Every structure is written in C-alpha cells, then in structure tokens.
C-alpha cells in the first residue's frame with residue numbers, strides 16, 4: 001500500500017509499505033479524512049516526544065472498516081468510524097485510574113505507531129467509535145480535537161453561567177468556544193492577534209472577538225490558554241477573576257518558564273490547571289459532535305490529497321486556514 005512516511009531526518013516521502021496485518025484485537029481502517037495539527041508539524045520539523053521514526057503520521061481521522069479482528073465486538077466491516085488515537089496499555093496505574101492519556105506506555109497512532117496518512121491503518125478495537133457518516137467525513141475527523149477541547153472544558157470544573165476568555169482562535173480555541181457556549185457559558189470572549197481570525201470566532205458563537213491589546217481591566221472566571229504562546233499565557237495570568245481558573249491547553253516548550261505571583265494565587269484563590277489530550281472524552285465528543293457539527297464544519301479550511309502531505313504541512317504552517325485536512329479520494 002502507499003503511505004506517507006516521515007524519517008528521523010524529517011524528510012517527508014510517499015513510500016510503498018506492506019499493508020498492516022489484521023490481529024485479533026484490532027481493525028483495519030481505510031481512512032477518508034484526516035486533520036493535520038501542531039503535533040504533525042513538530043513531528044516533521046524537530047520531533048515530538050514519543051515519535052517512533054520512521055513514522056506514518058495522521059492521528060485525527062475517520063474512515064471505513066475494512067476488516068475486523070475476531071476479538072473485537074460491536075464493529076463490523078463497512079462501518080464508518082472515528083478513531084481515538086491514544087493507544088494505552090490498559091494496566092498501568094494511570095490506565096487503572098481511567099486516565100488513559102497519561103498511560104506510562106502511551107503509543108499514539110500517527111506518533112508512536114503507524115498513522116492514517118496511508119491507504120490502510122491498524123486500530124485497536126476499543127479505539128474505534130462508530131459514527132453517523134452523514135455528519136460528514138471532515139467533521140468526523142474533527143472529533144479527536146473536539147475530545148481534547150471537551151477535556152479542557154471539563155477541566156475547568158464549571159462553565160455554565162461563567163464569563164469565559166479563550167486565548168487563541170485556532171482549532172483548539174474555537175472548539176473550546178463552541179463547547180463553552182453549548183454548555184451555557186454566560187459570555188465568551190476570544191482573543192487573537194490575527195484579526196483575520198475574529199470573524200470565524202464570532203461565526204462559531206463567541207460573544208466578542210478582540211486583539212490582545214484591546215483587553216484592559218476586565219477579569220474572567222474561566223480562561224483557556226489555547227494559543228500555546230508565551231505572551232498569551234502572561235496576559236492570561238493577569239486576567240483571572242478572584243476564585244477563577246486558568247486552563248493550560250496550549251503546549252509550550254519543555255523548558256519554557258513564566259513568572260507567577262504566589263501572593264496573588266493565594267489572595268485571589270486562583271486555580272491553574274493543565275489539560276493534556278483527550279483523557280476519556282472520545283465517546284462524549286462523538287455524541288457532542290452530532291449537536292455541533294454545523295459550527296465545527298466552519299473550521300475546515302484547505303483540503304489536500306494525502307499524497308501532497310508536504311504541501312498540506314506548508315499550508316498549515318502559513319496559518320491562514322483554521323484546520324487543514326487530508327482527503328483520500
């Protein structure tokens with residue numbers, strides 16, 4: 001079969017590989033849509049923790065089931081599935097605590113094992129979720145980032161009637177905005193220095209879209225740092241209302257540091273919470289996507305053939321589309 005492959009030298013190639021072999025606990029899926037995200041850029045540019053080079057990328061995907069292992073229940077050949085890429089071991093302390101995303105032996109599809117930028121991909125049975133194909137192929141491939149955003153909103157421990165600030169109008173910030181509004185946030189402000197992103201923020205339901213320098217003395221009960229940018233984090237730390245919460249969604253460099261005033265954290269009873277990946281929210285995101293698919297579809301920008309993976313990555317780097325996806329026709 002044909003597959004995209006990124007080598008340890010970070011070169012992107014299209015190569016001929018053996019198709020995956022069906023094992024009793026897995027499925028073989030033929031992908032139909034796959035998103036590209038910051039993780040793929042890291043894998044292409046300088047490496048991402050846990051990458052097993054040479055690797056076939058692609059972890060935000062949906063497709064049709066080609067073959068089903070004999071131990072897999074509830075899924076049959078021809079089903080349309082969205083895939084949770086987080087393959088966990090099932091028996092370490094984190095898996096036993098129902099936090100599979102923190103598994104000591106996590107091997108994500110498209111990072112630690114072969115991903116969807118290929119004609120076929122192997123998927124553990126428990127990682128595939130049957131979805132209604134009528135929601136759209138591209139929308140189904142957005143269920144994975146939606147699950148990450150759902151985990152972020154859940155991490156805030158209360159969103160209804162809250163005054164919310166979202167830093168960053170990329171895929172994560174906009175999906176977080178959609179979810180916050182869906183679950184009854186009183187008001188959502190989205191901040192992005194790129195004015196071209198403001199219109200889409202309003203279109204998916206934000207009450208206000210602004211540039212960072214437009215925020216002055218206001219304070220927010222829930223802030224999502226979904227930019228992964230130091231200026232966004234520094235600004236966010238100064239905008240948390242007393243008893244409020246900052247959810248760290250953006251991924252910063254492993255050595256990045258920021259000043260925190262512990263007196264303010266104490267005096268204002270602030271909470272700063274990290275949200276890593278999708279936890280156990282994939283099934284929840286499948287259900288939620290049925291309700292918000294029309295807003296989510298607005299995020300899909302440029303679509304490239306999977307065999308033009310390098311061009312898709314370039315387009316993603318340019319930052320003008322919110323979500324770049326791959327098609328497999």
Ligand SMILES: NC(=O)c1ccc[n+]([C@@H]2O[C@H](COP(=O)([O-])OP(=O)(O)OC[C@H]3O[C@@H](n4cnc5c(N)ncnc54)[C@H](O)[C@@H]3O)[C@@H](O)[C@H]2O)c1
Pocket residue numbers: 037038039148167168169170171172173191192193194197212226227228229230231232248249250251252275276277278322
């Ligand atoms: N926690 C998770 O599970 C998870 C999942 C996916 C992505 N991420 C991370 O979340 C971050 C966002 O991901 P994305 O896919 O939406 O990226 P993206 O690049 O599409 O969006 C980031 C947005 O932030 C904006 N931005 C830059 N500087 C800013 C500032 N000072 N203030 C406000 N906005 C600013 C950019 O203009 C851009 O629109 C990245 O760091 C990514 O690695 C986290």
Ligand SMILES: [Zn+2]
Pocket residue numbers: 036037038039059060145
């Ligand atoms: Zn991703």
Ligand SMILES: [Zn+2]
Pocket residue numbers: 088089090091092093094095102103104105106
């Ligand atoms: Zn585990």
